[in-house]
Amino acid sequence: MKLYDAPGAPSPRRVRIYLAEKGIDIPRETVDLRSGEQLSDAYLHINPRGAVPALELDDGEIICESAAICRYFEAEHPKPPLFGTTPLEIARIESWTRRIENDGYAAVAYVLRNSVPVFAGRAESGKWPHLPQIPELATRGGIMWSAFIEAFDDHLAEHAWVANDAYSFADITALVTVDFALRAKLELPGDAAHVRRWHAEASARPSAAA
Amino acid sequence: MKLYDAPGAPSPRRVRIYLAEKGIDIPRETVDLRSGEQLSDAYLHINPRGAVPALELDDGEIICESAAICRYFEAEHPKPPLFGTTPLEIARIESWTRRIENDGYAAVAYVLRNSVPVFAGRAESGKWPHLPQIPELATRGGIMWSAFIEAFDDHLAEHAWVANDAYSFADITALVTVDFALRAKLELPGDAAHVRRWHAEASARPSAAA
Structure with missing residues (x-):
């Protein structure tokens, strides 16, 4: 599992804050938005949407969208609940x-x-x-x-x-x-x-x- | 409980389809978007956002946003699951x-x-x-x-x-x-x-x- 991340951009930060609140640590790879790496052939091969964050699962499947990535981890690690319980x-x-x-x-x-x-x-x-x-x-x-x-x-x-x-x-x-x-x-x-x-x-x- | 609804508009329809898939029936009140009723003083008093759908709970609290309304019912009635389980x-x-x-x-x-x-x-x-x-x-x-x-x-x-x-x-x-x-x-x-x-x-x- 690996998180494609980018410092300074708001959506990846949403995932980082979420993971910090949950105490979850996963490998990260930085995508250089300043040089447009998110639109490079190499990255588009990984994530055709050309966006960060993206979560790569162990079988290679990519989960896009910061809210979806956080909900993945919420289902894996329900506590403390950050999406509510009732x-x-x-x-x-x-x-x-x-x-x-x-x-x-x-x-x-x-x-x-x-x-x-x-x-x-x-x-x-x-x-x-x-x-x-x-x-x-x-x-x-x-x-x-x-x-x-x-x-x-x-x-x-x-x-x-x-x-x-x-x-x-x-x-x-x-x-x-x-x-x-x-x-x-x-x-x-x-x-x-x-x-x-x-x-x-x-x-x-x-x-x-x- | 009451759903403020509007025929023809996409977001209320999202909730109606969801409720139909779940077999849930709740009281509905139609808001006339053609005459701008969603921006009338009477409706803004109920929902200051001036939008439909809105779910009014029995204590008067208003839940806005079609996805939030559906998630409310998903938590109340988990089956059949429409937001996934794993x-x-x-x-x-x-x-x-x-x-x-x-x-x-x-x-x-x-x-x-x-x-x-x-x-x-x-x-x-x-x-x-x-x-x-x-x-x-x-x-x-x-x-x-x-x-x-x-x-x-x-x-x-x-x-x-x-x-x-x-x-x-x-x-x-x-x-x-x-x-x-x-x-x-x-x-x-x-x-x-x-x-x-x-x-x-x-x-x-x-x-x-x-």
Whole structure:
């Protein structure tokens, strides 16, 4: 088993934080995104999607998608549970994970992929035909980011962690998303005092350094 | 318990197909998307996200996101399993579900939301500030749709169902996505013979009429 990993990118970090929270250690191989190694013939032979992270199983099967990789390990090592155990916990974690991805993470990706020169012609993650950047989509991403953070701050005013009383995969998703946004020079609009409180606590966990 | 539902929209249909496969019957209330009821004060009071589907629990808590609603019922009623049981089944279903959503469903939404006049100013699903349509994003969606279907057809050439040997949540996601695309006048490019074979089999199940 081997994890194809990349420092600095948000999706592989989601898996690294998850594994650190679970205390799972597996071999990793770094893919150099700066040189475009994820789109090299050698890597596309391993993972035709041209994306990291990817989990290679011992028989060579590749599991793509950070959430799928984490769920693989959750089924192998259920404790401590990071996807919930009761129906309500499970539903809340999935609901917030999706909301953070669709409203927050997508907003940051809109901005970054459609404005940073290195992504010219590669405006969506993974292997695609030539996809030109769309400046108006970066603008849309900025609007969405502000609206998402405002709603997220309201939620965190009344909740210690994102989905339930305990830290979960939804917190991992949110931490990766907020740090991705800060790296992309997006701000936490207004006070966002509750997001800042939550972010400090999530960042203080040893797993955040993974 | 009550499901806020809407005929014709893909995400509520995902939940309806899932419930039909499980043999679960729950009360439903229709939200009239044509008149914009999902953005009315009355509905926003129930679900501030302005989206369907939404599951209202008996204590009034709202679970948003079709995948989260289905996972709630999967935890309550594990059989027949639609999210897998072994780590590998679970990972494959999650991986394909995500891929279909991110590469296929997103492509259709790019096209529809950025080209159909009724979505002017509402170019993303749910309640947002004014978001103008971006014609170039509809173009991008068309390119992505063709590339996705080509890859999906290659996969289905060697697989009866999307993720494992049995029908799963990944098939439900794909069925909803392909029918959403066909309604949006997107085509199955080229032969796509394997997608057509799979689509006929998935559509022949009684749940497809849900």
